[in-house]
Amino acid sequence: MKINQKLFLQFGISIIFFGLIGILINNLTINLIRTGLGFDFSWLLKPASFALAEHPLPYTSSDSYAWALFIGWLNSLKVIVSSLILATFLGTLIGFARTGTNSLLGLISAGYITIIRQTPLLLQLMFWYFVGFLGLKDNMFIQIKNIFNISNKGIELSGLTFSSEFLALLFGLSIFTSAYIAEVIRGGILSVSRGQWEAFRSLGISERKGVIRIILPQALPAIIPGLTSQYLNLAKNSTLAIAVGYSDIYAINDTIINQTGRAIECFIILLISFLLLNLLITNAMEIINRLILKSQRYD
Amino acid sequence: MRRLVSVIVGLAALSAGCATTNQDNSSRLNLIKNRNELICGVSGKIPGFSFLKSDGTYQGLDVDICKAFAAAIIGDSEKIQYRPLTAAERFTAIKTGEIDLLSRNTTFTLSRDSSGGNGLTFAPVVFHDGQGLMVKKESEISSLKDLANKSICVGSGTTTEQNINDAFESASLPYTPIKYQDLNQVVAGYLQGRCSAMTSDRSQLAAARSGFKNPKEHIILDDVLSKEPLAPASDGQDQKLADAMRWVVYSLISAEEQGITKSNIDKKVQIAKNNPQLKPLRRFLGIDGGLGEKIGLSNDFVVKVIKSTGNYGEIYERHLGQNSEVPIPRGQNELYKKGGVHISPPFN
Known part of the structure; x- marks a missing residue:
């Protein structure tokens, strides 16, 4: 009897739920058609007729809109992955400095976190771009034996060029996110009881070895979920690329909306692209999390 | 699966928000x-x-x-x-x-x-x-050809972006577009030296230049792209x-x-009222003909317009x-x- 009631309730709720979604979608389609904005994706195959400053794969303005969007997605991926690595590295360093025994380092990292966390990301990106990189004048560049070359056009490193737009975004995103990651790491480390520290010290294990072998493995389960959400934030924040002239998927979408007038379709594509990206990050982190938990059970 | 469902719900909720406008057909x-x-x-x-x-x-x-x-x-x-x-x-x-x-x-x-x-x-x-290009005087760039392989600051999502591409492509010149969403950023990028030139409508270039510290150090090239x-x-x-x-x-x-202006419109209305033979003027000012009604406005809409803004x-x-x-x-x-x-x- 009880189970039947429960089933009935769930069944009812699902009917209401899907009915509601159906009404909403129906409402959307009808209104789109009424305003002359009915769904149409055929424009995706037409030539984009705009150039891009940065493209990891060959691209010309006679390529299709779909290809331009894919190039934009790759550009996004490029900046997200590299910021993710840099931010994790920076964040870990600062997180440890904050919790370590060196009080000067602790103070500096606390100041860093405070400043970075209390200013808006957009402002920081603008700062890195307009003050940091474009502030370097054309003729005022640092050059070391044609290997390393920095000017307001960007950085050239033995044949590899990074535009100042990419670098501003990379620095801005990494530094902003690193402050949050540092706090996540600190939280994780503090969750390990003090007894553990005292235990490995009294056993004569060196500080470095103790942190890596004893403390970190116990802190990781508390760190990973927080870290995942910071990574997701980073991916989403990368759309601020448009403020510093980097051709990420959002910026390219913006151009395409203006050329084709297909705002709804473009936003759906944008949503799906980010969904893919973020599901990728979430699932990768989940796998890492599971591996860590598993390895600890055997230890 | 659960994640997917929650996404669908979110999308549907979003769509509901933007679907309710333009309901009446009038x-x-x-x-x-x-x-x-x-x-x-x-x-x-x-x-x-x-x-x-x-x-x-x-x-x-x-x-x-x-x-x-x-x-x-x-x-x-x-x-x-x-x-x-x-x-x-x-x-x-x-x-x-x-x-x-x-x-x-x-x-x-x-x-x-x-x-x-x-x-x-x-x-x-x-x-x-018409779309034009602005460069720094000291750069000694004088035409489109001098801009080959250079960076050009351009506002994204405008016809400007397409025109600059058409111009360079038809002249077979390679270039790098640096795109910003906002004209102010285009100006900042150009002034900071990220690009050798900025492009926009010539009127906007003139307007932007009027706000520069030294407007005379910048020239608008003779090339009109569109x-x-x-x-x-x-x-x-x-x-x-x-x-x-x-x-x-x-x-x-x-x-x-x-020759109807903000200052003489009242006089013109008087003249039109007193002279039934001035048919075109009477129609224009809404005394005869009922033209305004045909387009859903009052018959004297021209008088109201000229009184508030003057002529073109x-x-x-x-x-x-x-x-x-x-x-x-x-x-x-x-x-x-x-x-x-x-x-x-x-x-x-």
Whole structure:
């Protein structure tokens, strides 16, 4: 009897739920058609007729809109992955400095976190771009034996060029996110009881070895979920690329909306692209999390 | 799976939010009259066209066009709510009904005007512009060819972006576009030396240059990359509003052709009233013919418009004339009688 009631309730709720979604979608389609904005994706195959400053794969303005969007997605991926690595590295360093025994380092990292966390990301990106990189004048560049070359056009490193737009975004995103990651790491480390520290010290294990072998493995389960959400934030924040002239998927979408007038379709594509990206990050982190938990059970 | 479902729910909820506008089928003209306020989309960032002054008022040619519409539709040129819009937002703002009409440096093109494209309708051109390039004098760049392999700062999501590409591609010159969403960022990028040149409509280049520390150190190249007829726009499905807008713009041009100005309009009305033989003037000023009613306006809409903004020449002189802050020679924006391209069809 009880189970039947429960089933009935769930069944009812699902009917209401899907009915509601159906009404909403129906409402959307009808209104789109009424305003002359009915769904149409055929424009995706037409030539984009705009150039891009940065493209990891060959691209010309006679390529299709779909290809331009894919190039934009790759550009996004490029900046997200590299910021993710840099931010994790920076964040870990600062997180440890904050919790370590060196009080000067602790103070500096606390100041860093405070400043970075209390200013808006957009402002920081603008700062890195307009003050940091474009502030370097054309003729005022640092050059070391044609290997390393920095000017307001960007950085050239033995044949590899990074535009100042990419670098501003990379620095801005990494530094902003690193402050949050540092706090996540600190939280994780503090969750390990003090007894553990005292235990490995009294056993004569060196500080470095103790942190890596004893403390970190116990802190990781508390760190990973927080870290995942910071990574997701980073991916989403990368759309601020448009403020510093980097051709990420959002910026390219913006151009395409203006050329084709297909705002709804473009936003759906944008949503799906980010969904893919973020599901990728979430699932990768989940796998890492599971591996860590598993390895600890055997230890 | 659970994640996927939650995404679908989110999407549906979002779609519900944007699906409820434009419900009634009647013209927006009645909506504006009932609301007793015109919602006009402008840029707000281009001196001479639409610019937010320190006293909180919008001023410029595009703003005066809004005022002319408000005077004609509502009878009061001050009953306007201005909506500053970016280039990317402007068309969606019309289609979703967030604004009544757009008066924002918008280039009149086939794709934008067609039902298969952006689905808008354009009023007559209020400013004939062309895309140009601005470079620093010291760079010694004098033509498009000198810009090969250089970076060029450009605003994204505009016809500008396509035109610069067409120009360089047809001349087989490689270049790097650095795209910003906002004209202010284009200017900053150019002034900071990220690009060798910046490109935009020549009027906007002139307006931007007027704000530089040393305007004389920058030159606008002679190359004109495109025709940029700038015109107000409205929803393509609303014929009534489009008709009203079209003839309000023509009334400004026609008034200049006939020498009717803000200061002599009252006198002209008197003359028309006293002289039944002046048929064209009587029709134009709404004494005979009932022309205004045919486009959903009052018969004397021309009088209201000229009283509030003056004719086209007066508007131009006020914002872009020799003594204004952004002087742009009238050139092709003169009346056809004086060698320009502005002409009004007859008010019959």
